[in-house]
Amino acid sequence: MEQDHGGNITAAAEKYNLNPDEIIDFSANINFLGPPESVLEVLQNNLSAIKNYPDPDCSALKSVLAQQEQLQEENLMIANGAVELIYLVAKVLNPNRTLVLAPTFSEYRKALESMGADVEEFQLTRQNDFKINVEKLLPRLDEVDIFCLCNPNNPTGQFLAREEVMEIIKYAARCDTYILVDEAFVDFLDSEVTVIDLVTEYNNLFVLRSLTKFFAIPGLRLGYGAANQELISKLAASHDPWNVNYFAQLAGEVALKDKKYIDQTKKAIVQEKDFLYQQLNNYSQLKVYYPEINYIFVDLTASEWTASRLEEELGQEGILIRNCNTYSGLGEEFIRLAVKSREENLVLINKLKKLI
Structure with a gap:
């Protein structure tokens, strides 16, 4: 069941002969609170609208986002998930030489290679706790047409401060290199690191956002990007x-206005990520990276377990984890765990007590 992404409950249920409802999915980094009640209610109340075509311009949602981000609507594009925009940027810019982090989200490489681009890697190392050395990174930007920066990075969870990202953008502007900054998990951060406000200042900047992870609506597929008006x-x-369906547009519009849900999520994530981190940190055989967002990166090297063995053992118990052996630069020594509810986190911890 090797794959490049987590969250494939259908395949897991078939492989382990389980009911999908019995599975606890730690492999997908989705808000464990589930979708806002306001979203579920508005979808149920507007089912009859399925008979109409969706707004091709996503006007209502774009208006809400423009106000939230303090940008013009012409600086925004709504998409069928953030991944659609990664492929679109690769298609429109059509770069020759490109640079990505390793490890990082796999779709950057796939999108760039689909356009025939040569993809180089900037290696992150465990010796540096997989942090990005900006000083060493900058000279590499002279050599490429586009650099994809996942901030916070997936799967490591490490992130650059806003000032560091700005340094990269400014340097890249001088050498005519595009910077794609993927901020899919930025809403889970306590720190303000976003550079979305800079898209009107720098023509070499594209900022990518996801609405599916924070608002727990991955089945609807919804993301957006921000850039200068020419690129948009x-x-x-x-x-x-009609790349974004009616219900996705409606859900995004309502979710962004649900301030109560947003506040509840941020409090719940902080509480549960700290709890899960402390529990995992009790195992001397695990190196647990402190989670800044809603997932935890774990090094299994000192244990007797490989990622695949642990994935299989837990999978048979209805617990899915993200085996990181499909990430470039990682092997059988790393896993990623989404932060879940207290009850679900305890199920995982109690199972690990018997194994590690």
């Missing part, structure tokens, strides 16, 4: 018509 116009001219 080119992207809009290149994507498929």
Whole structure:
């Protein structure tokens, strides 16, 4: 069941002969609170609207986002998940030489290679706790057309401060290199690191956001990007018509206005990530990286377990974890665990007590 992403409950249920409802999924980094009640209610109340085509311009949602991000609507594009925009940027910019982190989200490489680009890697190391050395990174930008920066990074959870990202953007602007900054998990951070406000200042910057993870609506597929108006116009001219369905647009519009849910999520994530981290940190055989967001990166090297063996053992018990052996630069020594509810976290911890 090797795959490049977590969250494949259907495949897991079939493999382990389980009911999907019996599975606890730590492999996908989705808000454990589930979708806002406001979203579920508005979807149920508007089912009859399925008979109409969705707004091809996502006007209502774009208006909400423009107000939230303090940008013009012309600086924004809504997409069928953030991944659609990664492929669109690769298509429109059509770069030759490109740079990605290793390890990082796999779709950057796939999108760039689909356009025939040469993809180079900037290696992150365990000796440096997988942190990005900006001083060493900058000279590499002279050599490439586009650099994809996942901030916070997936799967390591490490992130650069806003000032460091700005340093990268400014340097890249001088050498005519595009910077794609993927902020899919930035809403879970306590720190303010976003650079989305800089898209009107720097023409070499594209900022990517996801709405599915924080608001727990991955089945609807919803993301957005921000850039200068020229690039947004080119992207809009290149994507498929009606790329965002009506219910996704409606869910995004309502979710962004649900301040109570947003506050509840941030408090719950802080509480449960600290609890899960402390529990995992009790195992001397595990190196547990402190979680800044809603997932935890774990090094199994000192234990007797490989990622695949642990994935299989827990999978048979209905517990899914993210085996990181499909990430470039990692092997059988690393796993990633989403932060879940207290009850679900305890199920995982109690199972690990018997294994490690």
